[in-house]
Amino acid sequence: MGLQVMKKYIVGIKVMLKDVVLDTQGRALNQVLNQNHMAADSARVGKFFELTLTSDSTASATLHAEKIAVSILINDLIEKYEVLEVKEM
Amino acid sequence: MDQSRIVGVVRFPGTNCDQDVASWCEALGYRWKFLWYQDLFDVGEVEAIVIPGGFSYGDYVRTGALAAKAPVMRSVKEAADFGKTVLGICNGFQILCEAKLLPGVLVKNDSLQFIDDWVTLKLQNESKSFNKLNLSKTSLRLPIAHGEGKFFCEESELKRILDSGQIWLTYQGSNPNGSLHDIAGVFNQKKNVAGLMPHPERAFQIWQGGIDGGLFL
Numbered sequence: 001m002g003l004q005v006m007k008k009y010i011v012g013i014k015v016m017l018k019d020v021v022l023d024t025q026g027r028a029l030n031q032v033l034n035q036n037h038m039a040a041d042s043a044r045v046g047k048f049f050e051l052t053l054t055s056d057s058t059a060s061a062t063l064h065a066e067k068i069a070v071s072i073l074i075n076d077l078i079e080k081y082e083v084l085e086v087k088e089m
Numbered sequence: 090m091d092q093s094r095i096v097g098v099v100r101f102p103g104t105n106c107d108q109d110v111a112s113w114c115e116a117l118g119y120r121w122k123f124l125w126y127q128d129l130f131d132v133g134e135v136e137a138i139v140i141p142g143g144f145s146y147g148d149y150v151r152t153g154a155l156a157a158k159a160p161v162m163r164s165v166k167e168a169a170d171f172g173k174t175v176l177g178i179c180n181g182f183q184i185l186c187e188a189k190l191l192p193g194v195l196v197k198n199d200s201l202q203f204i205d206d207w208v209t210l211k212l213q214n215e216s217k218s219f220n221k222l223n224l225s226k227t228s229l230r231l232p233i234a235h236g237e238g239k240f241f242c243e244e245s246e247l248k249r250i251l252d253s254g255q256i257w258l259t260y261q262g263s264n265p266n267g268s269l270h271d272i273a274g275v276f277n278q279k280k281n282v283a284g285l286m287p288h289p290e291r292a293f294q295i296w297q298g299g300i301d302g303g304l305f306l
Contacts, residue, residue: 021241022267024197047150072158075151075187077194077242 094136140181182284199267
């Protein structure tokens, strides 16, 4: 049996509103961009979470992060998430 | 509701309508006690639970999201399953949605503004748990004060709650926040859990500008 070595990982999770939800913050930001001659085609505003997790592998750290995302970081009626990076510390 | 029984008033860090709700309960003739967010409580001790408004956990992550996971909510769920009356007002409504005790979710007002105003509401459906409200008086005046009060759910879910009579209250006249179907309040399926964005506890005395809030518990 292999020896399990626990390591620390930094996990970044991006949370965005689903497309069906009107992104009022994004709309306001886009309006201000236009007024300041920095027009973007569109703007959406989301959140970024950075978690430090202790785990034995990148795969299990990702799994742990996904569990956290689904249970508390997002409300699946209005939001979606993406695990953007899992870095060993 | 039996007046000899106790109303539990839940307090989270950031709850700010707790004392108003307590005064409201008292004025309506109920005994009441505060329920601390870190503690479980004996469900048999309370007849009804009110989750007051405010900014629980500073609205961090999402309004109501962190409060929905606090220990006290395990007891609130148990009480709801048991058929006790559970009422969420404003942030309390947001918490009940996040805890999945009510359908849908509350998102930012279409205007992006915090709104502080009076609204006219239309009672859409009755419930035995909130039996002072009945369809003989369907128009009600209550104050609102919220930044995230737009009720949202997917179309199929909206159809389901419409068909099952789970819409409690709708805004009449103008819709202040862009809520789907003008929804201001909803029930769970058993109709013993309800949430609304307006504040009945701010309108039960004439000097407050209205007395319709006295009908909500």
